[in-house]
Amino acid sequence: MQMPDQTHPLKIGTRGSPLALAQAYETRDRLMAAHGLAEAAFEVVVIKTTGDKVLDRALKEIGGKGLFTREIEEALSSGAIDIAVHSMKDMPTVQPGGLILDCLLPREDVRDAFVSRQVGSIHELPQGAVVGSSSLRRRAQLANRRPDLKLVEFRGNVQTRLGKLDDGVAVATFLAMAGLNRLGMADVASSAIEPEEMLPALAQGAIGIERREADDRVAALLAPIHHAPTGMRLAAERSFLKTLDGSCETPIAGLALIEGDRLWLRGEILRPDGSDAIRGEIRGALSEGAEIGDTLARQLMAEAPKDFFDWR
Numbered sequence: 278m279q280m281p282d283q284t285h286p287l288k289i290g291t292r293g294s295p296l297a298l299a300q301a302y303e304t305r306d307r308l309m310a311a312h313g314l315a316e317a318a319f320e321v322v323v324i325k326t327t328g329d330k331v332l333d334r335a336l337k338e339i340g341g342k343g344l345f346t347r348e349i350e351e352a353l354s355s356g357a358i359d360i361a362v363h364s365m366k367d368m369p370t371v372q373p374g375g376l377i378l379d380c381l382l383p384r385e386d387v388r389d390a391f392v393s394r395q396v397g398s399i400h401e402l403p404q405g406a407v408v409g410s411s412s413l414r415r416r417a418q419l420a421n422r423r424p425d426l427k428l429v430e431f432r433g434n435v436q437t438r439l440g441k442l443d444d445g446v447a448v449a450t451f452l453a454m455a456g457l458n459r460l461g462m463a464d465v466a467s468s469a470i471e472p473e474e475m476l477p478a479l480a481q482g483a484i485g486i487e488r489r490e491a492d493d494r495v496a497a498l499l500a501p502i503h504h505a506p507t508g509m510r511l512a513a514e515r516s517f518l519k520t521l522d523g524s525c526e527t528p529i530a531g532l533a534l535i536e537g538d539r540l541w542l543r544g545e546i547l548r549p550d551g552s553d554a555i556r557g558e559i560r561g562a563l564s565e566g567a568e569i570g571d572t573l574a575r576q577l578m579a580e581a582p583k584d585f586f587d588w589r
Contacts, residue, residue: 278497283317287498290349290358293323294434299459300484301362303382304502311501322358324349350376353487359495361487365480365511366453370519372487380486380499381507385455387482387532389415389475390466393449394442397467399474402426402449409438409447413549417528418475420551435460455482476530476545476556479514479523483507506535509563513542516570521546521578533570538563544573548585555580 281287287308291301298321305319326348345367352358354375365381372378396402402423409431410416416428431438431450435457438450449467457463486502488495510533523529531544543558555577561569578586 278494280312280314281318281498283315286318286320287360287495288320288322288358290322290324290352290361292326292345292349296435296456296460297362297364298323300364303459304360304362304484304486307382307502308498312498322352324352324358350487353489356489359488359492360499363485363487365483365485365515366478368480368485370515370523375490376487377490378485378487379496380488380503381511382484382486382502383504384507384510385458385482386453386469387477388454388472389470389477389481390452390454390457391449391468391470392439392442392452392465393467395448399423399449399470406448407446409441409450412451412478414478414528414530414547415451415475417547417549417551418530418545418554421547421554422475422551424551435462435465439465453477453481472532472543476532476543479518479529479531480511483511485511509533509540509566510535512566513540513570516567517542517544517574518570520571520574533566535563536560540566540569542569542573544577546577546581546585553582553585555585 289301289305291297301321308314309316326345346363349361350373353361354373391398404425405427407427407429408419409429411430411432419426420428429447431441431447435452441447442450454466454469457465486499488499513533514531517531518529521527521529528547528549531542533540533542539560540563541558541560545554545556547554557573557577559569559573
């Protein structure tokens with residue numbers, strides 16, 4: 278197998294936010310360690326996506342999950358980059374033709390972070406407090422639990438959202454603990470929200486590496502850094518999402534955990550206004566992640582009122 282070197286570096290495509298770059302560097306460093314390669318054998322290529330360019334409108338208004346991946350995948354398909362590093366919670370459940378996502382790094386903390394300059398948790402928020410979030414899932418979950426709160430759109434990277442808090446746009450917001458940890462900013466969180474209180478986004482905390490399906494050299498390079506337990510968990514979560522046809526317009530949450538030789542999946546679907554939520558859980562064999570996710574999704578859809586999905 279021909280290894281990348283300074284003359285022919287492996288080109289790693291990524292978004293340009295501090296978090297996206299941290300994930301790209303983590304991928305590079307794991308590849309360096311796995312193959313004994315120098316930093317010069319890699320080139321990080323920053324690609325601006327539609328989701329990064331349009332910050333004044335809600336994601337559901339401009340196209341859903343593909344907003345953070347489309348331009349990067351086009352560069353991968355064309356050969357401009359060799360691999361693409363993604364936050365898995367941003368990834369559609371189906372890849373474009375010729376591309377495959379079969380390498381996952383060890384998963385970080387899956388929990389949501391509650392962030393406020395004034396209070397320490399959701400329960401401490403005063404009646405009618407303004408809370409900012411760009412996540413339809415978080416907004417629906419919060420409206421379901423605290424219908425008194427006023428929810429406002431809150432987009433941008435970690436630094437932008439913290440600036441909005443400082444400016445008094447909202448009393449609190451949410452981030453992912455995984456992102457804060459990767460940025461060395463865990464102290465920003467006022468508290469971490471346990472999954473028992475609020476299930477996270479499906480695949481939250483996981484980094485995926487996409488490649489061209491026919492590129493056997495890159496497949497061999499990535500194989501040693503794939504984390505199989507994360508792959509098993511995400512097989513269930515992404516199957517659950519796929520069956521529900523989840524997107525940025527769909528409030529869906531879920532989390533798979535490994536218990537010995539078994540997989541435990543919890544899932545939740547909500548109306549966007551938080552007025553109704555349907556939850557369930559299922560257990561099965563580690564090797565049956567896709568079947569487990571599909572089964573739970575169908576169970577929740579069967580329990581939902583006939584008009585539950587009329588907002589789609």
